Amino acid sequence: MASRQNPKPMTIDEGSVHIDPAVNKLKRILEGKPEPDFLPGEYIGNYTTIYNMCIQKPPHDQSQELYDKYGGIFEDYAKHTVLPSIMEKHDEYMLRELSRRWDINKIMVRWLSRFFFYLDRYFTVRRSLPSLTEVGMTSFRDHVYNNVHFNVKQVIIALVHKEREGQQIDRALLKNVLDLFVENGMGSIKRYEDDFEDFFLQESASYYSRRSSRWIQEDSCPEYMIKAEESLKKEKERVAHYLHSGTEPKLVDIVQTHLLVLVAKQLLEKENSGCSALLRDDKTDDLSRMYRLYHAIPKGLEPVAAAFRLHVTAEGNALIKQAEDAATSGSVEEQVLVRKIIDLHDKYMAYVMDCFQNDTLFHKALKEAFEIFCNKKVAGSSSAELLATFCDNLFRKAGNDKSNDDSTIESTIDNVVKLLDYISDKDLFVEFYRKKLARRLLFGRFNDDHERSILTKLKGQFGGQFTSKMEGMVTDMQLAKDHQTGFEEHIKNLPKGVDFTVTVLTTGFWPSYKTSDLNLPVEMVNCIESFKAYYAIKTNHKRLMWIYSLGTCNLTGRFDSKPIELIVSTYQAAVLCAFNNTDILTYQELLEQVNLSHEDLVRVLHSLSCAKYKFLNKQPASKTISKTDTFEFNSKFTDKMRRIKVCMRKFKKKKKEKTKLIMIVVKQVPLPPVDDRKKVVEDVDKDRRYAIDASLVRIMKSRKVLPHQQLVSECVEQLSRMFKPDIKMIKKRIEDLITRDYLERDTENPSTFKYVA
Amino acid sequence: MTIVSAAPLTELEKAVNHLIDVFHKYSNTSSNLIDPAGIEKLCSDLDVSRTDIRFLMLAWTMKAEKQGYITHEEWTRGLKALRADTIDELKKALPQLEKEVRTPSNFADFYAYAFRYSLTEEKPESTDIETICQLLDTVMGSTFRPQVDYFVEYLKIQKDYKVINMDQWMGFYRFCNEISFPDMSEYSPGLAWPLVLNNFVEWIREKQA
Numbered sequence: 002m003a004s005r006q007n008p009k010p011m012t013i014d015e016g017s018v019h020i021d022p023a024v025n026k027l028k029r030i031l032e033g034k035p036e037p038d039f040l041p042g043e044y045i046g047n048y049t050t051i052y053n054m055c056i057q058k059p060p061h062d063q064s065q066e067l068y069d070k071y072g073g074i075f076e077d078y079a080k081h082t083v084l085p086s087i088m089e090k091h092d093e094y095m096l097r098e099l100s101r102r103w104d105i106n107k108i109m110v111r112w113l114s115r116f117f118f119y120l121d122r123y124f125t126v127r128r129s130l131p132s133l134t135e136v137g138m139t140s141f142r143d144h145v146y147n148n149v150h151f152n153v154k155q156v157i158i159a160l161v162h163k164e165r166e167g168q169q170i171d172r173a174l175l176k177n178v179l180d181l182f183v184e185n186g187m188g189s190i191k192r193y194e195d196d197f198e199d200f201f202l203q204e205s206a207s208y209y210s211r212r213s214s215r216w217i218q219e220d221s222c223p224e225y226m227i228k229a230e231e232s233l234k235k236e237k238e239r240v241a242h243y244l245h246s247g248t249e250p251k252l253v254d255i256v257q258t259h260l261l262v263l264v265a266k267q268l269l270e271k272e273n274s275g276c277s278a279l280l281r282d283d284k285t286d287d288l289s290r291m292y293r294l295y296h297a298i299p300k301g302l303e304p305v306a307a308a309f310r311l312h313v314t315a316e317g318n319a320l321i322k323q324a325e326d327a328a329t330s331g332s333v334e335e336q337v338l339v340r341k342i343i344d345l346h347d348k349y350m351a352y353v354m355d356c357f358q359n360d361t362l363f364h365k366a367l368k369e370a371f372e373i374f375c376n377k378k379v380a381g382s383s384s385a386e387l388l389a390t391f392c393d394n395l396f397r398k399a400g401n402d403k404s405n406d407d408s409t410i411e412s413t414i415d416n417v418v419k420l421l422d423y424i425s426d427k428d429l430f431v432e433f434y435r436k437k438l439a440r441r442l443l444f445g446r447f448n449d450d451h452e453r454s455i456l457t458k459l460k461g462q463f464g465g466q467f468t469s470k471m472e473g474m475v476t477d478m479q480l481a482k483d484h485q486t487g488f489e490e491h492i493k494n495l496p497k498g499v500d501f502t503v504t505v506l507t508t509g510f511w512p513s514y515k516t517s518d519l520n521l522p523v524e525m526v527n528c529i530e531s532f533k534a535y536y537a538i539k540t541n542h543k544r545l546m547w548i549y550s551l552g553t554c555n556l557t558g559r560f561d562s563k564p565i566e567l568i569v570s571t572y573q574a575a576v577l578c579a580f581n582n583t584d585i586l587t588y589q590e591l592l593e594q595v596n597l598s599h600e601d602l603v604r605v606l607h608s609l610s611c612a613k614y615k616f617l618n619k620q621p622a623s624k625t626i627s628k629t630d631t632f633e634f635n636s637k638f639t640d641k642m643r644r645i646k647v648c649m650r651k652f653k654k655k656k657k658e659k660t661k662l663i664m665i666v667v668k669q670v671p672l673p674p675v676d677d678r679k680k681v682v683e684d685v686d687k688d689r690r691y692a693i694d695a696s697l698v699r700i701m702k703s704r705k706v707l708p709h710q711q712l713v714s715e716c717v718e719q720l721s722r723m724f725k726p727d728i729k730m731i732k733k734r735i736e737d738l739i740t741r742d743y744l745e746r747d748t749e750n751p752s753t754f755k756y757v758a
Numbered sequence: 759m760t761i762v763s764a765a766p767l768t769e770l771e772k773a774v775n776h777l778i779d780v781f782h783k784y785s786n787t788s789s790n791l792i793d794p795a796g797i798e799k800l801c802s803d804l805d806v807s808r809t810d811i812r813f814l815m816l817a818w819t820m821k822a823e824k825q826g827y828i829t830h831e832e833w834t835r836g837l838k839a840l841r842a843d844t845i846d847e848l849k850k851a852l853p854q855l856e857k858e859v860r861t862p863s864n865f866a867d868f869y870a871y872a873f874r875y876s877l878t879e880e881k882p883e884s885t886d887i888e889t890i891c892q893l894l895d896t897v898m899g900s901t902f903r904p905q906v907d908y909f910v911e912y913l914k915i916q917k918d919y920k921v922i923n924m925d926q927w928m929g930f931y932r933f934c935n936e937i938s939f940p941d942m943s944e945y946s947p948g949l950a951w952p953l954v955l956n957n958f959v960e961w962i963r964e965k966q967a
Contacts, residue, residue, distance in 0.1 A: 709950030732953040739925050740883060746925060751932055752950035 010061035011054050013070065019050045020116075024074055027112055028082075031105045047116045055119045064124040071117050072136050078109075079144035087149055092156055093171065099153060100177045102145065110137030138187065146185045150196045153178060157197065158204050161239070165208065176243035183245055190247060198248055202255055205236075209259035217264050221274035223287040229260040229294060257298050265301075269308045276308035277315075280352065288356035302362050309357075310366035313349050317374030320345065328380040338379065339391040343416040346371065371423040385426045386678065389433035392417060392455070397446045407450075414455045418462050425725035428688065431467065432681045436512050438471055442478050443504065443551065449475070463722060473510030481505050484539070491535045501528040505536075508546070519549045519571070520596040522578035549575075558616070562639040567616075568646040572597060572605050577616070580634040587631045599628075606632065614638070614645060685724075693726055693734045698743055701756040708753045709735075774834070776843040781833045792828040804849050811896050812852050815859045818871045825875050860901075866931065872897045873927045884921035887913050894930070902934040912958050919954055926952045940966070 023043065029036040054063040083106070087098045114121065114133035121133050131139065157175060164170045179197065186192035209232070216225050236256055240249040261268075269276045279287050295301040324338040349367055357363040375384050395413060421430060441447045452475050460468045481504040488503065521529065529547065536545060552571035557564050569577070575595050579586060586594070592602055603626045610619040611626070616638055620631040696719045700712060707715075713731055720726050735754070738744045747753040767775070784796035792800065801808050820836030822828055828836075840855060842848040859868050876885045876893055885893075891910045898906050909930060913919075919926075929952040937945050940962065947956045 710948065713948070728948065729953060729956065732956065736923075736925065736953055740923055746928075746950075751928075754950075 010057040011050075011063070013054070013063050013066040016050055016054050016063065016067070017070070020047065020070070023047045023116065024113070027109065028078070031108055044115075048118065051117055052119045055124065064120060067117060068120055068124060068130070071113065071120070071133060072140065074113065075109075075137050075140035076144060079106075079140055083141075084145050084148060087145065093160070093174070095149075096153060096156055096174055096178050099145075099149060100174060100181065103141070103177075103181050106137065106141045106145075110134055113137065135187075138184075142185045142187065146181075146192075150182065150185075150192075154197050154200055158201060161201070162204070162208070164239070165235075172242045179243055179245065190245070193245055198245070198251070201244075201248070202251055205252060206255045206259060209256050210263075213260050213264055217267055222268055222271045222276070222279065223274060223284065223290075225268060226287065226290050226294060229256075230290060232256055232260060233294075253297075257294075257301070261294055262298060262301065265295075265304045269304055276305065277312045280309065280312050280349070281316075285352070285356050288352060292357050292360070296358075296360075302360065306360075306362045306366040309349075309352075309363060310370045313345075313367060313370035314373050316345055317342070317370060318377070321374055321377050321379055324379050333379050333382055333387060335382075335387040335390045336394055339388060339417075339420070342375070342420060343413070346416065346419065368423065371420075372425070375420065375423040376425055382678070383426060383429060384424050385430035386433045386681075388417065388420060388424065389430055389437055392434060393437040393441065396441060396448065396451055396455075410451055411454065414451070414458060417455070418458045421459070422462065425721075426685075427463065427467070428692075428723040429682070429685050431471075431723075432685050435471055435474070436677070436681060438474055439512050442474060447478075449478075467723075470510045473507055477506050477510060478504070484536075487539065488532060488535050491538075492531055495531065499524050499528055501532070503532050505545070514548045515550055516546055516548055517550065517598065517601065518596050519575055520594060521549075521571075521575060522581070524578075525571075525574075558638075560638050561636045563643075565638075565640060565642070566644040568644070570605075570647075572601060573609060573647060576602075576605050576609065580617070580632075585631060585633045588626070588628050591632065602626075606630075608647060614640065614647065689724060689726065689730070690734060692720060692723070693731055694738065696720055697731070697734060697738060701744055701754065705756050706747070706753060708750075710752075712754060773843045774838075777834060777837050778830075780837075780843065780845060781830060785830075790830060792833065794826045797826060797828065803845050804852070806852070809892065809896055811900070812856055814872055814875070814896060815855055815868065816852070817875060818859065818868050819855065822875065825878070869897060869931050870924070870928060873924055881921070884923040886921050887919070890922045890927070898931075898934060902939075905930075905934050905939050908940075908962060909958060912961050916954075916957065916961070918957065922954070926954050929955055 023039075026036060026039070030038065051067060054067060057063060083102045087095060087102060090098045110133070114137065117133055124130070125132050157178065160170045160175065179193070182193045182197050183190065212232075216228055220228065233253065233256055236252050237249065240246065240252060244252075272278075276288075276291070278284075279291070291305060292302070295305050320338065320341050324333055324335075327334060327337075353359065353363045353367055377384065379387060395410070421427060424430060438452070441452075456468045456472050456475065460472075484505050485502060533545060536543075549571045552574075554569050554571055554574035556567045556569060556574060556577065558567050558577075572595075575597075576591060579591060579594050588602075588606070591606070592599070595602065597605065606617070606619075606626045609615075610617040610632060611624055616635055617632045618635045619626075620633070693716065696716050697712065700715050700719070701707060712735070713728065716731055717726055735744065739746065742757050744754045745757050747755050781792070784792045784800050786793045786796060797808065801810075801813060804813075806813050816836060817825075817828075819839050820828060820832040822832045822836075837843060837848065840848065840851040842851050858864060872893055873885065876889055877883070891913055894906050894910060913922075933945075933951070933955055942959055942962070945951070945959050947959070
């Protein structure tokens with residue numbers, strides 16, 4: 002018998018009488034049908050009904066039944082109401098309905114799980130069953146989502162396509178629907194990925210593939226890049242607005258691949274608008290864009306850097322060719338060429354720093370490009386020689402002409418040092434530079450500050466060994482001045498002879514010069530002796546070697562009509578002074594008296610008797626000197642000038658006259674340029690052989706045993722600061738060292754060498 | 759009382775005596791060496807020419823040091839090794855000797871020896887091109903005819919080298935053994951080959967082009 006305290010247990014069917022109407026009411030509310038809201042009492046009543054049924058003592062405990070009923074409510078609703086209502090719609094309407102139904106479902110789950118809450122407290126927990134929320138959501142997924150997602154996905158993709166084509170779409174709707182996809186993964190992103198994202202990415206790929214095919218045909222490179230940049234921007238926005246954030250990297254990758262990577266070659270090499278053209282025409286914005294776009298792609302910049310390098314190399318090669326074509330009779334206008342190369346470097350370095358964000362890849366490309374054309378020969382001259390000649394002209398002009406701004410010179414020096422870095426035959430540059438430096442210094446055409454400045458910079462870049470000899474030369478000039486001052490002090494109190502200036506050079510720093518056993522005129526001999534005496538007092542352990550081939554003399558020639566001052570070389574002076582004592586001399590007599598070589602004597606006599614100014618009359622009066630000629634002093638000589646400089650060409654001296662000799666012992670004698678170059682190259686080759694030998698021995702001494710290829714590569718590495726050794730030369734040196742018993746070949750392993758202690 | 763018995767000579771001792779007798783047939787009595795004249799006679803008796811490889815192989819067996827001369831010790835060493843104590847036996851031993859020397863392990867040693875044998879007191883490090891050409895023909899001509907012909911031709915026209923040293927000589931041996939000819943596909947100038955071979959290969963390639 003049921004009592005108040007023990008009410009009769011309610012069966013599920015009985016309970017349903019209370020529950021079902023509440024559920025239906027809820028449904029009507031959620032579907033937006035006119036229906037009054039739940040009153041608090043109704044709410045509590047529903048909850049209590051269920052509560053009571055749960056706490057009924059077994060076997061009347063209705064928990065299981067209630068649980069099943071709960072699940073059934075959802076399943077039923079989903080199958081019979083929700084799904085059909087979605088399926089009967091299309092396109093955007095379908096999406097809306099789905100979205101609506103999803104929201105409804107969420108609320109329904111919330112409400113019903115509150116009604117049935119007591120189940121979650123004990124029943125589901127104890128039996129390890131899915132919670133009420135889970136059941137509600139799973140039901141939706143299984144009965145609704147699984148059946149509609151395919152079509153929904155189609156609709157979404159179509160809408161995205163519409164938006165890509167420029168039309169407006171309802172982004173919020175898409176966001177809701179896609180969130181739905183995510184949430185139906187129930188903790189895993191897999192449903193979103195499998196049911197939507199994969200298809201979306203595929204579709205995007207083919208979309209951009211089509212786009213790029215069309216654009217690449219129709220558009221110029223800058224236009225294309227702008228479109229690419231725009232597309233990327235839009236797709237990122239798309240993700241922000243309605244896609245899941247995880248899609249972004251995948252989508253960006255696809256767009257980049259199709260728009261930029263697959264067409265890179267075509268794009269960059271576009272005629273008239275590709276990388277080359279942009280560089281040529283200073284299109285910095287477009288280049289910056291290109292960098293930005295390709296920077297984001299792994300290894301994407303490589304084709305751009307390659308195009309950059311190709312372009313710079315082509316420009317450089319064009320300059321070289323231009324210079325070759327313009328070179329007349331084998332002489333290159335190196336001033337023009339070097340300036341142009343410097344300008345080229347500045348221009349493209351600006352691109353590297355600016356548009357290409359100082360990226361190392363581009364620094365490398367620039368370097369490689371310059372290394373290619375900077376090492377080409379131009380009309381037979383190596384770049385090392387041209388650069389040295391350039392410096393020579395720069396400093397000569399600067400020495401005389403103060404209008405050349407100091408800071409311009411400094412910046413040009415900086416550029417020269419940069420260019421030198423690209424030249425592999427650095428030792429060749431040093432040799433040519435040294436020769437020309439010698440001339441500048443001895444000829445007086447130099448500016449101490451500039452000379453020291455470039456040497457300091459070269460030292461900083463290439464090391465002390467690089468510049469040691471040249472620094473020695475510059476220092477020598479300073480010391481020479483001191484010596485001269487000291488010498489003049491010394492002879493002040495001695496009877497006046499001829500004015501005499503000496504420049505003392507340290508052998509080893511300076512290029513080697515020919516000496517000769519010239520017989521000097523007696524006045525000059527006195528000078529020499531007095532300087533020797535002075536020098537012996539000042540320093541011992543040093544031997545003086547007199548380089549007469551470099552001296553100059555100022556002679557006063559007393560001709561019949563008027564005296565003329567002549568500036569001649571020491572050799573010429575010696576020959577002329579021979580006529581001080583006698584009017585006529587034969588070639589043989591001159592040869593004996595002056596003691597020059599045939600070659601030198603012929604040159605001197607030619608300059609004095611067969612050239613523009615004839616200070617000596619020659620019998621017979623032919624155009625060439627022969628050993629049977631006779632020479633006579635030409636007292637009838639005159640000229641409108643009072644002072645004539647004779648470059649190994651003319652010499653006039655009057656006999657019997659007290660001559661004033663101002664002798665500068667060192668002076669440049671111009672030699673034919675081609676011979677000079679050959680000698681420099683020979684000297685450098687010789688030094689290289691020694692350098693390679695030393696390097697090989699050094700390496701083998703420390704490694705003891707080394708395979709051939711490694712030996713060669715280490716040797717090249719060690720010497721790379723000065724020059725790029727030729728493999729053949731290295732092999733020859735190795736062979737030589739084997740013959741000299743420094744190395745031997747390993748008998749077991751003939752491609753390995755051993756050091757012989 | 760001491761009994762001194764003179765034992766009869768052993769077989770070995772008899773053989774050595776024979777050997778020495780034969781030596782004296784060719785040696786120069788004052789120097790106690792076989793000199794070039796004696797060698798001529800020896801070769802004629804053995805029926806080989808002086809430039810025949812078999813004679814060179816005989817020299818190798820003897821470890822003869824100076825070309826054109828054979829010492830007493832060298833002679834003994836050689837004939838003992840060949841187990842010959844008469845000229846006839848020596849002659850018969852030559853074919854077998856050749857076979858043995860041509861085994862890879864012996865041949866490399868023999869090849870090196872051939873070079874050393876060509877050195878003289880005036881030129882102890884290297885040998886002139888002409889001699890080298892002859893030597894190559896003798897030593898390698900039968901086994902590597904094409905390589906030898908080409909190399910000899912090259913050596914005669916090139917101007918970089920007037921003499922060849924041991925390293926270059928051995929290099930050629932390795933070349934013949936390791937590089938297929940005439941395609942020379944395994945050859946790479948960057949490897950450890952002596953420079954003269956680099957130049958040689960380059961010359962051939964130019965000819966082939």
